[in-house]
Amino acid sequence: MAAQVHVRKNQLSEATLVEVPSDELADGAVRLKVESFSVTANNVTYAVVGDGFGYWNFFPPKTEEEGLGIVPMWGHALVTESKCDDIAVGERVYGYLPMGRQLDVVPGNVNAASFIDTTDYRQPMSPVYNTYNRLAADPEHDPARENERMIYGPLFKTGFVIDYFMRSQDWFGASQVILTSASSKTAMGLASVAKQNSPDVKRIGLTSAGNVEFVEKTGLYDEVVTYETVGTLPISETVTVDFAGNADVLGKLHNHFDDMLKYSCLVGATHIEARSSLGDDAGELPGPKPTLFFAPDHFVSFFKEHGPQEGGKMIAQNWHAFLDAVDGTVEIETLKGLEAARTTFLEMVSGTFDPSKGIVVEP
Numbered sequence: 001m002a003a004q005v006h007v008r009k010n011q012l013s014e015a016t017l018v019e020v021p022s023d024e025l026a027d028g029a030v031r032l033k034v035e036s037f038s039v040t041a042n043n044v045t046y047a048v049v050g051d052g053f054g055y056w057n058f059f060p061p062k063t064e065e066e067g068l069g070i071v072p073m074w075g076h077a078l079v080t081e082s083k084c085d086d087i088a089v090g091e092r093v094y095g096y097l098p099m100g101r102q103l104d105v106v107p108g109n110v111n112a113a114s115f116i117d118t119t120d121y122r123q124p125m126s127p128v129y130n131t132y133n134r135l136a137a138d139p140e141h142d143p144a145r146e147n148e149r150m151i152y153g154p155l156f157k158t159g160f161v162i163d164y165f166m167r168s169q170d171w172f173g174a175s176q177v178i179l180t181s182a183s184s185k186t187a188m189g190l191a192s193v194a195k196q197n198s199p200d201v202k203r204i205g206l207t208s209a210g211n212v213e214f215v216e217k218t219g220l221y222d223e224v225v226t227y228e229t230v231g232t233l234p235i236s237e238t239v240t241v242d243f244a245g246n247a248d249v250l251g252k253l254h255n256h257f258d259d260m261l262k263y264s265c266l267v268g269a270t271h272i273e274a275r276s277s278l279g280d281d282a283g284e285l286p287g288p289k290p291t292l293f294f295a296p297d298h299f300v301s302f303f304k305e306h307g308p309q310e311g312g313k314m315i316a317q318n319w320h321a322f323l324d325a326v327d328g329t330v331e332i333e334t335l336k337g338l339e340a341a342r343t344t345f346l347e348m349v350s351g352t353f354d355p356s357k358g359i360v361v362e363p
Contacts, residue, residue, distance in 0.1 A: 001021060186243055189322060250285070265290070
């Protein structure tokens, strides 16, 4: 038997821990025991926009009941059974995992550092999510930083590629960038990379009143303001990057800056009411039409331009600086058991989770 957490797609506050049977391992496949994964606001985003971006398709739940899905996580796993000559039992990998204790994958494109899961139902999705890093030869792997990689790594890389895109467009002529949900780890990643690579662009973090102190302590923003004071921001050429997905906040920003808003970028959905800001009516706002940013597509373009080796070096340089910047700002807590993943995810969904904490679950 193997355990999974099943989430109701249209009611994310309903999540159930279930035991499901383990099938016989297919020829050419390997069985992964999930060792650990992080639970962050990013996982809530996967669930909120899951149908539109295919996130529910990565790990189909073993159930006949309609409307349930498994939320993807980033973490580490151990090979416990192998029918693939290239992958040995006992090997550890890092990659996209289900909120559960087990995953079967079919390795393809195997090299010393990674492989791709070639399972048929995963092929329509981006290779960014289907690639598993083999830790024994993974240049990004640091045994002392495994928790940080799970918590920050995917979110940081999204921030990195947003900055890369903005710089390729000369920040659309803007002198400042406003980041909503400034306490989120993706926003912090963008703020860190922009601080390194785009120091002339002022970084303004928007957050709730209760998170102002935490956001200010990161030192990643030139200015930190609350959502209630959007109307007091100075008018100048501006780019917004919306990680919150709050339609009211997005509307306030568009109405406040109007034609001085040069680009409106929609990235995440850390607030559950995000669905409303991703609808067709968002295009009726003053200023530019909000544009969804899908990081995997941008990464494909990035690596085509720079190649995996040089591109990896560029990311690594900014990654280490980011780790130094956020060192000590987030208290990492390790929880045992899959039930802890379920309850933590529900806290994330409710918006009550403390951003100064990072959660790693060992299911």
